[in-house]
Amino acid sequence: MTVLVTLSFFSTISSAETNDPFDSYAVAVYDEILKGSDSSVDVFRISMSSDGSKIYFTGTDKSTNKMVVGHINSDGSEMKTYDAPGEEAFELVVNKDGSRSFFVSQTTIYKIEDNTVSKVVDMGTGNYVWKLDTTDLGDYVYCSLIGNEVLKFNHEGGNPIVVVQGNDIELDGNPISSISDFAVSGDGQTVTFLVGGYIFDNAMYSKPEVFSNINGTYTQLTSTGVANDGFLKTILDVSGDGKKILYIYKDSHLIVSSTDFANTELRNYDDWGQLDGSGQKLFVSDSSQGLIVDTSSKEELILFPTEGIDIDNYNMFISADGKTISFTVTDSDYKSSIYVGHFYTDADDIVSSSSLQSIIVDYSDQVSKQESSEELVHDADTGNGKVTEEESGEKSAGYALATPYLVSVLGLCVVVVNRKGRR
Numbered sequence: 001m002t003v004l005v006t007l008s009f010f011s012t013i014s015s016a017e018t019n020d021p022f023d024s025y026a027v028a029v030y031d032e033i034l035k036g037s038d039s040s041v042d043v044f045r046i047s048m049s050s051d052g053s054k055i056y057f058t059g060t061d062k063s064t065n066k067m068v069v070g071h072i073n074s075d076g077s078e079m080k081t082y083d084a085p086g087e088e089a090f091e092l093v094v095n096k097d098g099s100r101s102f103f104v105s106q107t108t109i110y111k112i113e114d115n116t117v118s119k120v121v122d123m124g125t126g127n128y129v130w131k132l133d134t135t136d137l138g139d140y141v142y143c144s145l146i147g148n149e150v151l152k153f154n155h156e157g158g159n160p161i162v163v164v165q166g167n168d169i170e171l172d173g174n175p176i177s178s179i180s181d182f183a184v185s186g187d188g189q190t191v192t193f194l195v196g197g198y199i200f201d202n203a204m205y206s207k208p209e210v211f212s213n214i215n216g217t218y219t220q221l222t223s224t225g226v227a228n229d230g231f232l233k234t235i236l237d238v239s240g241d242g243k244k245i246l247y248i249y250k251d252s253h254l255i256v257s258s259t260d261f262a263n264t265e266l267r268n269y270d271d272w273g274q275l276d277g278s279g280q281k282l283f284v285s286d287s288s289q290g291l292i293v294d295t296s297s298k299e300e301l302i303l304f305p306t307e308g309i310d311i312d313n314y315n316m317f318i319s320a321d322g323k324t325i326s327f328t329v330t331d332s333d334y335k336s337s338i339y340v341g342h343f344y345t346d347a348d349d350i351v352s353s354s355s356l357q358s359i360i361v362d363y364s365d366q367v368s369k370q371e372s373s374e375e376l377v378h379d380a381d382t383g384n385g386k387v388t389e390e391e392s393g394e395k396s397a398g399y400a401l402a403t404p405y406l407v408s409v410l411g412l413c414v415v416v417v418n419r420k421g422r423r
Contacts, residue, residue, distance in 0.1 A: 001272030021294035022301050026364040027344045033076035043336040048317035052324030054098025055338060058089040060145040066146040074340045076356050082117045087235050102141045104129045107140055111155055121153050136186040148179045163191050164213050169227040183238040190214050190258060194235045208233035210247055221256045237275045244279025255295050266298060269315035277320030285313040286329025289396045323332060378407030
């Protein structure tokens with residue numbers, strides 16, 4: 001069953017503008033591919049292949065109460081689960097086509113491939129892996145231990161290859177103290193990492209700065225603040241092409257270019273986020289309402305501006321082409337459902353998935369650039385929109401429109417107004 005919802009609010013965009021960054025985001029279909037209350041697994045974390053075809057997840061098997069890993073196609077088909085070695089599974093990463101995934105259990109890196117879980121490498125007693133990443137091909141898995149190195153291993157195992165060696169790097173003319181975060185581009189040519197600070201006269205000074213290693217050349221990309229000023233940085237993501245790095249500094253999300261080192265300050269989105277393949281689009285939860293942000297214009301497309309669908313701020317992924325997203329929604333019983341959203345230029349382009357419970361959201365008014373405040377239905381005192389229900393027998397590609405389903409099943413207050421929702 002599918003629901004059509006039109007979500008639109010005030011616009012700050014001039015009607016004179018002609019090049020809209022969201023022209024291809026006029027309509028979205030959100031498929032609930034795994035319903036938390038009905039699933040055999042309590043889902044904890046997810047990760048999506050960058051082509052948007054497959055979702056991997058970790059969670060607890062409801063019948064055994066043991067940790068599992070698994071995967072499901074983005075159309076809801078072919079779900080499979082596997083017992084997690086050592087009953088642990090963390091740091092889940094996936095290659096581009098979803099054919100290979102990696103995760104950590106204690107000190108060991110495992111992979112899932114061809115419906116089989118196998119060990120890649122055991123780092124040894126006490127060497128806990130806290131961060132993983134992989135490439136589009138999934139030919140290597142990258143990891144970091146506590147220290148100042150980033151390593152990579154062939155997916156079949158073998159000896160480590162050092163891709164970032166902290167002993168070769170200086171910050172403000174002094175040896176660095178640690179590497180605290182990293183991310184890898186899809187082609188594996190760019191490794192961006194966060195230096196925690198430097199060592200001077202046998203004392204450690206905190207001064208987080210973003211660096212890159214592009215084909216073996218180290219470059220410091222940021223130089224802000226002073227030592228021990230109390231402000232931290234966190235690397236959130238690197239675009240698939242390695243040209244844009246998303247990080248947080250002083251409660252703002254920023255993009256730094258690995259080619260010309262230019263910084264673009266966005267704003268504080270209250271949570272984690274992920275870039276598409278070119279770094280042009282950013283998907284963030286932003287207090288659970290969901291945003292697609294155009295990183296050049298800084299315009300924002302609000303996905304769910306009303307109460308009822310609250311996107312979890314730790315499970316958000318966007319495909320390389322920026323047209324598919326995945327996220328989880330956790331209900332009042334702490335059961336997480338997995339959603340996959342597909343964006344379309346026109347409703348006629350929608351591909352039917354009649355076996356799934358889905359929502360169609362019409363954003364066309366948000367990208368139409370018509371400025372008519374008379375059409376806006378909005379309570380300025382409460383900030384709540386007026387609810388309008390619309391039913392019809394058929395929509396293109398065989399989608400049925402049934403707003404009561406949205407209200408009763410998802411508990412969503414449906415807002416139907418006729419103006420834009422971008423900020």
